[in-house]
Amino acid sequence: xxxxxxMRIATETMGGRWRPGILWRLMDGPMRxxxxxRGMPWISxxxxxxxxRDLEAAGLILRTDHGTQPPQVDYRLTEAGQTLGPVxxxxxxxxxxxxxxxxxxxxx
Amino acid sequence: xxxxxxMRIATETMGGRWRPGILWRLMDGPMRxxxxxRGMPWISxxxxxxxxRDLEAAGLILRTDHGTQPPQVDYRLTEAGQTLGPVxxxxxxxxxxxxxxxxxxxxx
Numbered sequence: 001x002x003x004x005x006x007m008r009i010a011t012e013t014m015g016g017r018w019r020p021g022i023l024w025r026l027m028d029g030p031m032r033x034x035x036x037x038r039g040m041p042w043i044s045x046x047x048x049x050x051x052x053r054d055l056e057a058a059g060l061i062l063r064t065d066h067g068t069q070p071p072q073v074d075y076r077l078t079e080a081g082q083t084l085g086p087v088x089x090x091x092x093x094x095x096x097x098x099x100x101x102x103x104x105x106x107x108x
Numbered sequence: 109x110x111x112x113x114x115m116r117i118a119t120e121t122m123g124g125r126w127r128p129g130i131l132w133r134l135m136d137g138p139m140r141x142x143x144x145x146r147g148m149p150w151i152s153x154x155x156x157x158x159x160x161r162d163l164e165a166a167g168l169i170l171r172t173d174h175g176t177q178p179p180q181v182d183y184r185l186t187e188a189g190q191t192l193g194p195v196x197x198x199x200x201x202x203x204x205x206x207x208x209x210x211x212x213x214x215x216x
Contacts, residue, residue, distance in 0.1 A: 007129045007196070008150070010203030016125060021115045042116070083205070087198040088115070094195050095118030102117075 013058050014084055018043050018051050023081060024088045026061060030076040060084070121166050122192055126151050126159050131189060132196045134169060138184040168192070 014023060018040070025031060025039055037048060052075060055061045060081035066072040077084075122131060126148070133139060133147055145156060160183060163169045168189035174180040185192075 004207055005129065005148075006200045006203030006207055007132045008203070009207050010199040011125050011128050013206060014202070015123060015128060015199075017119050017123060020119050020123060021113065024115045040113075084202060087195070087202050090195040090198050091118040091123075092114045094122070094192060095114030095116070097191070098121060099112055099114055099117050 010087070014055075014060065014087070016051075018047065019055060020088060020091055022048075022051055022055065023060065023077065023084055024092055026075060026077045026081070027085060027088060030064070030074040032072065032074045036075065055081075118195070122163075122168065122195070124159075126155065127163060128196060128199055130156070130159055130163065131168065131185065131192055132200055134183060134185045134189070135193060135196060138172070138182040140180065140182045144183065163189075 014020065021040055021043075022036065025036060031039075033052075036052075037043075037045065040048065043051075052061065052063070056063050056075075059078055061075050062078050064074050064076070066074070122128065129148055129151075130144065133144060139147075141160075144160075145151075145153065148156065151159075160169065160171070164171050164183075167186055169183050170186050172182050172184070174182070
């Protein structure tokens with residue numbers, strides 16, 4: 001059995017342009033759809049909903065409908081999703097370092 | 109000055125579907141274009157060349173033309189690129205764990 005490339009598995013499951021940002025925000029605990037939407041205004045509604053559905057299908061997040069009126073739906077990391085903690089923390093730390101270095105270059 | 113989202117900076121610089129795989133392979137040292145191409149046959153030539161150019165423009169990799177005939181060109185991580193080590197290692201480890209868990213489920 002040919003061993004699949006681990007990096008390809010990672011990028012196809014949690015990678016891409018928007019999924020790391022969604023997963024990273026859910027590290028702080030369950031979030032309602034509206035909160036996620038406001039936290040990532042650069043993602044269109046259609047794209048956000050698609051990624052949430054894919055992440056749920058991949059078993060990384062759980063969608064809970066609280067059955068209330070008006071409807072209350074939230075998303076949270078599953079146990080499998082929480083194993084991404086070290087990756088997401090390392091990515092955000094790298095991005096913050098990159099931003100600081102960039103700000104320095106711009107004399108901010 | 110509004111603080112940009114660190115995760116967005118990370119995903120827009122080193123994220124996406126193919127860049128982590130390119131960067132991860134260059135962690136072992138300089139590679140020639142042909143080696144990179146053979147190591148990631150699932151990426152088209154056109155896409156690989158575009159990502160290599162973008163990663164070079166982002167200062168994460170360095171392209172060296174050794175000025176020989178036939179032409180010899182290789183790519184290596186820059187110092188900035190090497191700071192991605194912890195992120196890439198964590199991603200690959202997560203992907204390997206996911207693959208093993210998947211293999212177990214399939215009874216491989």
